[in-house]
Amino acid sequence: MATKHRSNGGGVDRVSKKLQASVERGDYYEAHQMYKTLYFRFMNQNKHAEAIELIYSGASLLLEHNQHVSGADLCILLVEAFDASDAPVNSANIAKVTGLYKQIPADIPEREHFLSAALKWSAKGNPKKGCSHPELHQQVALIFWNEKSYALSRYHFVHSMDGKQCATMLVEFHTTQGYPSEVDMFITQVVFQ
Structure with missing residues (x-):
């Protein structure tokens, strides 16, 4: 205990x-x-x-x-x-x-404060100076994906170096919230980010 x-x-x-x-x-x-x-x-x-x-x-x-x-x-x-x-x-x-x-x-407002502080702390362990740790971004992206917060998930996947999971999430994001004619926009947004 x-x-x-x-x-x-x-x-x-x-x-x-x-x-x-x-x-x-x-x-x-x-x-x-x-x-x-x-x-x-x-x-x-x-x-x-x-x-x-x-x-x-x-x-x-x-x-x-x-x-x-x-x-x-x-x-x-x-x-x-x-x-x-x-x-x-x-x-x-x-x-x-x-x-x-x-x-x-x-x-809960403190949730985002907690995440912000954790991302800042994790930058100490990232070889890329000034960037939060990709493993933390990946895990947070999975949480947002599970919560169906696709835009937030996409943001964290971009910083995670987990292209395969990101692509799978984008397919789900597009099929649940986009039109068939917008498929290129879902991919383009990630590229521009």
Whole structure:
């Protein structure tokens, strides 16, 4: 569970116990506050691995219990922790980001802030300086495709270097939302992007 941490002193242990009690009671507002308190304590102590583990499990728990705004808030802190700790931009961390991202409903404003922060963080791991990591773009493109947000999916596929999936999505995009005479326009838009 998200609330089990190594002993870090009386303050952290006390807050951890409060967090555990809040989760057991279903008091997710208080749990959200406790997650943030522990997160900032760990970060101030340069215990980045513990902060990342805590905030990731907290975001997962809150999102699973439909606490979307609070969960998204913790997701943003996760990316901040990745950035502050120079966490590697690897498949495992990208999976954490995208796994959380797809749990946040599209109408939650923090969702886009989270994605923006994640794309900025991922640029550190891309050999092309200043560009977000293609694997993150690919995973986000698949999420948007699944949500039938074709234009957003297309944008991320363009930056993903996954031409095959992009082409398959474009075929679906055209057949569900275009006219037969517009097939060339769907391809041209991607080329111009």
